[in-house]
Amino acid sequence: MATVRAAALVRGHGRGASGAGDLAPDEDAFTLLVEAAERVLRPEAPSEVTAPVSVSVWGALPPGALEELPLALGVTSVAPRLEAGGVATFAERLAEPQPAAQLLLAVEASGSAAAVALLTGPAGEESGVEISGADGPEVFEAPGKWDSPVRLAWTLLQPPPPDGSRAVSLPGARLVLRARRLGPFAGEESWTNPSASPEGNVPGAVPVGEPDLSTVSEGAYLPAATYRENLPSRWRLEAAHCRKCGKLSFPARSACSSCGSMQELEPFPLPLRGGIIEAVTTVRPGAQPSEFDFQVQRGGAYDVLLVRLHPEVRVTLQLTGSGAASARIGDRVDTVLRRLYPMEGAWRYGRKAVPSGRSPS
Ligand SMILES: [Zn+2]
Structure with a gap:
């Protein structure tokens, strides 16, 4: 066999x-x-x-x-x-x-x-x-x-x-x-990314201060073509590493967000597990972007997190499930692919956060 x-x-x-x-x-x-x-x-x-x-x-x-x-x-x-x-x-x-x-x-x-x-x-x-x-x-x-x-x-x-x-x-x-x-399964408790920079990409402790949630707005209408252009970033948290200046761009795009180079970009997988929450906001019913009306009808308020995945990269992620205000700054989260919202007759998918180490079954 x-x-x-x-x-x-x-x-x-x-x-x-x-x-x-x-x-x-x-x-x-x-x-x-x-x-x-x-x-x-x-x-x-x-x-x-x-x-x-x-x-x-x-x-x-x-x-x-x-x-x-x-x-x-x-x-x-x-x-x-x-x-x-x-x-x-x-x-x-x-x-x-x-x-x-x-x-x-x-x-x-x-x-x-x-x-x-x-x-x-x-x-x-x-x-x-x-x-x-x-x-x-x-x-x-x-x-x-x-x-x-x-x-x-x-x-x-x-x-x-x-x-x-x-x-x-x-x-x-x-x-x-x-x-x-x-x-027994082991290894979920730690994560490493061998392609990361020598200092490692495990975020250090996060100073607790005023949350910066300026990036939580997801906007509303997203054309299907634009959505599909960025699927590696949306579905696998793939960034672009610039060989010219060494910086990461996320979401990946056709030109380096730091130096503008369009020739030296290579895919760079961000870790899917172990990010650190830097900020939390609760979106209550009525405050959600319209594309999340369905979700709010089903589950009520939800948390949106600002998560440090790499020294250079923070991402905005919804916390899975309902039960708002369950995440705390400094907690670690993993990410999973989930349905985000229906648009133009199909579900759009993206990654959401789950508490780190939750139910590995
Ligand atoms: Zn660059």
């Missing part, structure tokens, strides 16, 4: 009637899948993973999302395949020795929302499954029943019996999958 190098399972972050795992208002199958995939690709630790040469997707995504997945994940050289056949084809892919790294993504976003990502590599090494978090989805109510790839993967990700192995026999598919858990 293929060696599973990294795995992650992400539930919906809503808290509905079932108690856990429902979609939050700003989530859909696309955001769940991207969040799961980001956990295993871990751009802040590229040495630990192999860039996938193939991406396979099981499940239903919003229109156009399959084509946009590579951009959201920063693996634009790979065209994802939408797989038919459900759990049987998912199991077959896991069981086949693979010559190179592949990314298996499965999502079910109706009812019990969850997405799973498995990054696999060539066979021949010790098999293993690294799980993300210990709290599994209670929504998978019947161990031993695998009616979706997500449920099958979840079964494989369960803590192993004492001998350290777990076998899953699939009736009908004539397959036995074996996985061995390598250990």
Whole structure:
């Protein structure tokens, strides 16, 4: 079988009637899948993973999302395949020795929302499954029943019996999958960006003073063409590094915001985790930009944060979920892709902040 190098399972972050795992208002199958995939690709630790040469997707995504997945994940050289056949084809892919790294993504976003990502590599090494978090989805109510790839993967990700192995026999598919858990997920507590400047890009302590929230206005109408121009910045927090003057521009643009050079720019990934809150403002109902009317109707007031991601870069991010005034200056936050607002008949997506280290499951 293929060696599973990294795995992650992400539930919906809503808290509905079932108690856990429902979609939050700003989530859909696309955001769940991207969040799961980001956990295993871990751009802040590229040495630990192999860039996938193939991406396979099981499940239903919003229109156009399959084509946009590579951009959201920063693996634009790979065209994802939408797989038919459900759990049987998912199991077959896991069981086949693979010559190179592949990314298996499965999502079910109706009812019990969850997405799973498995990054696999060539066979021949010790098999293993690294799980993300210990709290599994209670929504998978019947161990031993695998009616979706997500449920099958979840079964494989369960803590192993004492001998350290777990076998899953699939009736009908004539397959036995074996996985061995390598250990609890670790590493979320720290982040580094090897491409950063020598002094590092972990922000230092922030002096608490008057918040500068002059940048919180998001404006209103955003033409689709303008939105799409900046997707690497909006979806992956990609800045532009100027080789001429050494400064960063964010959002990335065609000319350096410091020296104006248009020739020497290179992509510079800002860290997706571990930013420090420098300012907080609560947007109460009635004060929101009109594009957020939908969100306010669903969730009421929300917090907008000014977050230091790099010594040179601060970004404005909404805090996910409702419950305003829950963020404090100096706290660290991670970022996730979420739906922002509907415009021109489609959802616009961007990154929002979540408290750092929250629920790595
Ligand atoms: Zn420059």
